[in-house]
Amino acid sequence: MQIVACIKQVPDTTQVQIDPVTNTLVREGIPFIVNPYDTHALETALRLKDESGCRVTAISMGPMNTEATLRKALALGVDRAVLLSDRAFGGADTLATSNVLAAAIRRLDDEEEVCIVFCGKQTIDGDTAQVGPGIATRLGWSQLTLVDRIVSIDLDQRRLRVRRKLEGRHEIVEAPLPVTITVVREINRPRYPTVPMRLLSQAGEIEVWSNRVLKMDVREIGLKGSPTWVSRIFSPQRDKGEIIGDGVNDPVGAASLLVEKLLSKDLVSL
């Protein structure tokens, strides 16, 4: 049995700026990182591997430089890394992306049964949270989103129980395998690669699957397979903050004024 972790390489959004003239993202010179939510998905998969001995395969769709992200996954201990890269995959929205990822997972499943697919709940560049559920839908599997704890897993009975983190409440749900799970950051603390593993990963193999391998209909992938497109990106005008009270001469008064404001805007409660 194997577990698949879907990871994405994203620009370090804390460093991304928007060009005020063209209203587009300035990506030049911005380093790429592994989507932070995906590092938790990967960690969940690796912990299951530690417990059950399942194989873990990391997959990522992106340009060839995504290899760096997959090497990080190798350094953390995945058994196999597959890069889905083809010009034809480019410009994909969440539907086309989930089509490609689902096709890759099906192919992996043909080689060795895939029991769980882990994804981060969303990426920090697109913020749609649609790809995980999209994969589940394409595969026809159950989907458990926003998971913050794996409560129990029974590979023999092929059942799994998780806790979902929702607004103001938790939900314990159970589903049969195979299943697609998206995780939130609270689920775990990702591990840090050891030096021997980092060095090994530099020489490790990254398989590259193009559309010649996946043989998908070009109408289902890339730009052509994407019914949505981004028409404009812009920075919203933000209301400036206000200075309240006199923090220098009357810190106590300023503090109580601040508390009042926060209470009135329902940002804190007593």
Place this chain on the structure above:
Amino acid sequence: MSQQIAFTILVLLAAATFGVLTWRRLSLIRFGKAENRFDHLARRAWDMLLYSFGQKRVLARPFGVNHFVIFWSFLILLIANSEFIVSGLLPDVSLRLLPDFVRGPLLLLFDVVSLLALVAIVLAVVRRLLFKLDTKYVKRRSVEGFLILAFIGLLMVAYFGIHGSEIARGQEPLKAWMPVSSLAASLPGDGAYGSYFWWLHAVVLCAFLVFLPISKHMHIMTAIPNSFFARLDKPNTQPREEFAPGNTYGAGIVSDFTWKDLLDSFSCTECGRCQEACPATATDKALNPRQVIHSIKMNLLANASAVKAGRQPAVPLIGAEGEATNATEAIWACTTCGACMEACPVLIEHMPKIVKMRRNLVEMKSEFPDELLNLFENMEQRSNPWGIAPTERTKWHTTMEVKDFVAGETEYLFYIGCAGTFDSRQKAVTVAIATVLNLAGVSWGVLGKEERCCGDSARRLGNEYLFDQMARQNVEIFTSRKVTKVITQCPHCFNTLKNDYRQYGLELQVLHHSEVLGRLLAEGKVKPNRQVTALGQVLYHDSCYLGRHNGIYDEPRRAIAAMTGEAPVEAPRNRANAFCCGAGGGRMWMEEGVGERINVERVGEAISALQAGPSTVCVACPYCLTMFEDGLKDKGVDNIRVMDVAEVVAEGLRPSLN
């Protein structure tokens, strides 16, 4: 004749046992990793003379005189004891073969020295009874300690007994040279007790010999070579590691240490001076530098057969605390302040061993306190500890005109460092330094967005792989920008650029800002415009990485004095013995949940040194500044300000700035 045979057998047995036991322990040193400590032999010999024979560090404490007396008595009495053994084996051979004008003074010397040693032994016993300095596993009132003192004391008593008896029986023509033995001769019994004392001396001497290699008093044999092989460079600069497949990193088992590390462990006599100096120990943390060295020795002995056979040792080096195992928390409690090494009379290097164990935890096992995960990733991805976008490195440039460093046009690179760039309080210090430099007409420029973190915290925390990446990047930037002279704001950057990057072939002339300001004032390039009086009393706190690790004590003090008109107030522990603020060695980025906080302890010390009323603590390091400000808040003190030396200097120059 029968006495001669019995003595011969005793001495041979003792010598053989001594040889076997000594070899059994010292031969283990061979299993440590290689390390070159055979360079600069003349400097090494000088250090040995100074620290071993001159007892420099021992004498740094008042009671050290006592040890000095015992040490030199031991050396001088080696002659007397050698004569005792030789003449015991061959009765015709003795010092009596020497002419009287040589033997007479020698006898006087032995007499006086033996008496001094006896007094020193009594004082040592009393001290052990009065003052306790124990750890869980190392006791000052140990049987071992008293036994050794008893042995030495008995040897002195026996010496007087033997010679008193000879005088009483009229067998000593040179008795006039022996005032103390002559006193012993007046004991009743007409010297008939001579043979008892002779056998007492023989047995105790042999017992001492046998006991030596199995006790901590082995330092008698190892401390002298240990001071010869001591590190000549600054010991805070840890060696590089070679990253290649199949290598292991740091010290995870005792044989991962170098032979010198292992020799260190045999050189420790557990005096406890490191323990008294350690800020972690003083604030009830798991770390005790004395225990670290003790545990390495005990671990080596416990795993001796495995180490010899190259097998995996059974007793762990790091894990749940034990006599031969270092508690993991202890390894993370070190601030790398170096106070332990400064205190050690036999020049043991504690801190590099702790960093080696950290390296193993981080690089081989990925085990480290949770807080460090973010730090490591921030440093790796964004090259600063906070993870702030590198594009924001030039944000502070809005406060004043800042030029880029251009080789040939700019003399100094002003390496701001992460704190001076991103920390809002520290940015004021950056501006103060830059303002003074401008006023003095110093030509300086910055790397701006190209500046990266120096990697100090990564290296001290044992993440050498990350440090190596950062160091290579920085060395490349410095080389390609043709930087030769650097002014740093932070002592940690200063130390890293100056001492660590040398290992990468980069020789920079690095100056800390307090040095530069001190020099500019001394050379009259800037002149105080007014006496700074508004600060009240000013206490200067030494940064470990500026002071103890790099020997810069006077320049910041002089700069302060030039502004305030008087020498700064000293904390009780100052200069080389200064007490850490608690933030070095990566501790800045970790929680401090156990015991009193180190910064609060240090703040308390500063308060005790200052008169009541508004006053100022002056620092020269961004970490110290943060730690002092936090500590003062913790204590609820609001009439003590914390300022950097540069801010004090800028204050004194102020009217001319307007």
